[in-house]
Amino acid sequence: MATFQIEGGQALKGEIQPQGAKNEALQILCAVLLTNETVKINNIPDIRDVNKLIDILSNLGVKIQKLGNGTYSFKSDELNLDYLESEQFKQEGSGLRGSIMIVGPLLGRFGRGYIPRPGGDKIGRRRLDTHFEGFIKLGAEFRYNKEERFYGVEAPKGLKGTFMLLEEASVTGTANIVMAAALAEGETTIYNAACEPYLQQLCKMLVSMGAKIDGIGSNMLKITGVKELGGCTHTILPDMVEIGSWIGLAAMTKSEITIKNVSWDNLGLIPTTFRKLGITIERKGDDIYIPAHKNGYEVQSFIDGSIMNISDAPWPGFTPDLLSIILVVATQAKGSVLIHQKMFESRLFFVDKLIDMGAKIILCDPHRATVIGHNFESQLKATTMTSPDIRAGISLLIAALSAKGTSTIHNIEQIDRGYEDIDGRLKKIGAKITRL
Numbered sequence: 065m066a067t068f069q070i071e072g073g074q075a076l077k078g079e080i081q082p083q084g085a086k087n088e089a090l091q092i093l094c095a096v097l098l099t100n101e102t103v104k105i106n107n108i109p110d111i112r113d114v115n116k117l118i119d120i121l122s123n124l125g126v127k128i129q130k131l132g133n134g135t136y137s138f139k140s141d142e143l144n145l146d147y148l149e150s151e152q153f154k155q156e157g158s159g160l161r162g163s164i165m166i167v168g169p170l171l172g173r174f175g176r177g178y179i180p181r182p183g184g185d186k187i188g189r190r191r192l193d194t195h196f197e198g199f200i201k202l203g204a205e206f207r208y209n210k211e212e213r214f215y216g217v218e219a220p221k222g223l224k225g226t227f228m229l230l231e232e233a234s235v236t237g238t239a240n241i242v243m244a245a246a247l248a249e250g251e252t253t254i255y256n257a258a259c260e261p262y263l264q265q266l267c268k269m270l271v272s273m274g275a276k277i278d279g280i281g282s283n284m285l286k287i288t289g290v291k292e293l294g295g296c297t298h299t300i301l302p303d304m305v306e307i308g309s310w311i312g313l314a315a316m317t318k319s320e321i322t323i324k325n326v327s328w329d330n331l332g333l334i335p336t337t338f339r340k341l342g343i344t345i346e347r348k349g350d351d352i353y354i355p356a357h358k359n360g361y362e363v364q365s366f367i368d369g370s371i372m373n374i375s376d377a378p379w380p381g382f383t384p385d386l387l388s389i390i391l392v393v394a395t396q397a398k399g400s401v402l403i404h405q406k407m408f409e410s411r412l413f414f415v416d417k418l419i420d421m422g423a424k425i426i427l428c429d430p431h432r433a434t435v436i437g438h439n440f441e442s443q444l445k446a447t448t449m450t451s452p453d454i455r456a457g458i459s460l461l462i463a464a465l466s467a468k469g470t471s472t473i474h475n476i477e478q479i480d481r482g483y484e485d486i487d488g489r490l491k492k493i494g495a496k497i498t499r500l
């Protein structure tokens with residue numbers, strides 16, 4: 065277990081270049097399995113989860129070449145599908161959440177796909193029903209080995225397009241079904257589809273490979289299956305969750321930071337939501353400029369004067385992956401805010417660490433926490449903590465950077481899952497952080 069030691073209380077200053085988006089990269093990497101031609105991908109983030117998925121692809125027989133920083137080519141012309149039934153795959157496939165998305169492309173192209181129960185954050189129940197119900201609707205047979213927690217779908221006669229109304233707008237579920245449907249016979253309609261920028265990017269990539277998809281960006285996708293897909297070049301968008309993390313870090317450490325080339329048009333409600341906490345976010349071309357909040361920031365109230373409430377929702381709502389960061393930033397705001405994490409039932413438990421540091425938070429129930437901001441009248445106190453999940457991890461890191469004294473964060477592998485060279489990049493803008 066690796067550890068960060070952080071000397072808090074320093075104002076930071078400088079420019080940050082956001083990494084490529086983790087959750088988009090995981091979808092895009094799985095899509096390389098859909099063709100025997102070469103796929104070139106730019107802006108792949110160098111993070112643990114993505115590297116684990118690249119290893120799985122390599123073990124599946126995908127020919128992978130690193131062409132430059134963040135740029136790779138992939139060729140899936142001679143796959144070793146026996147790997148899917150190996151003990152090694154049972155280990156490796158369960159190491160991250162994103163691995164679940166190899167099932168759709170394998171089912172679409174080869175008529176079978178298998179996966180052990182995938183890993184990822186332990187932030188509440190993370191069902192896979194949407195994925196498998198979608199595959200079954202397309203004509204696949206489903207089996208599940210309870211003892212081994214191993215899932216399988218097979219469609220020896222191929223998949224057939226159909227209409228489906230998803231029970232929930234699952235991000236990875238929609239991606240999986242879209243990839244399978246791209247090679248199914250006939251037309252598939254997916255209603256209540258997730259439409260995060262990750263999915264819009266996946267659909268655009270598939271179209272450039274020869275897929276026929278209408279409704280990109282909406283919750284109704286119409287996919288007309290084709291016989292085969294070809295190669296393409298795709299560039300991953302900047303990571304909107306990382307961008308939100310930098311906004312929170314800048315405000316809470318009273319730092320002046322410019323986040324470069326953020327792709328503003330793909331940030332949805334992220335700037336608006338941070339502004340609800342009173343944070344100044346200026347648009348400069350495609351950059352975000354955050355001035356040093358020397359006098360703090362004040363939570364806005366609703367028109368009727370009622371207490372501010374920030375909650376998550378499927379896109380174009382506010383992403384659940386930034387609520388932990390909003391929560392930590394609120395601990396130093398002027399005013400109070402109710403944080404409502406609707407999707408995941410154990411993502412707010414990390415607040416006990418913040419309470420330990422002196423933050424005023426009432427955990428109302430597993431989904432809701434009220435934060436009463438300090439308005440910087442009292443600094444958080446340094447402490448020793450363990451990072452429970454990726455976003456709680458970065459939130460604790462932000463808390464430690466703003467706190468008085470030296471904090472220690474264990475289990476930082478959680479942060480490394482989704483943040484590229486976080487300590488190196490923080491040091492460049494003046495943070496005192498050491499990896500032990």
Ligand SMILES: CC(=O)N[C@H]1[C@@H](OP(=O)(O)OP(=O)(O)OC[C@H]2O[C@@H](n3ccc(=O)[nH]c3=O)[C@H](O)[C@@H]2O)O[C@H](CO)[C@@H](O)[C@@H]1O
Nearest residue numbers: 087090161162189190232233234235236237378384385407
């Ligand atoms: C690798 C990856 O891409 N991971 C992301 C993906 O996970 P993932 O695709 O696993 O998440 P899902 O979209 O399937 O669902 C997330 C959770 O939200 C609940 N749910 C979902 C949709 C809905 O309309 N109502 C509802 O309650 C689900 O029951 C589940 O508990 O999407 C999540 C939701 O944005 C993000 O937190 C994860 O970072």
Ligand SMILES: C=C(OP(=O)(O)O)C(=O)O
Nearest residue numbers: 161162184185385454455
């Ligand atoms: C929950 C997340 O990731 P994963 O789905 O990979 O666990 C996240 O990125 O915040």
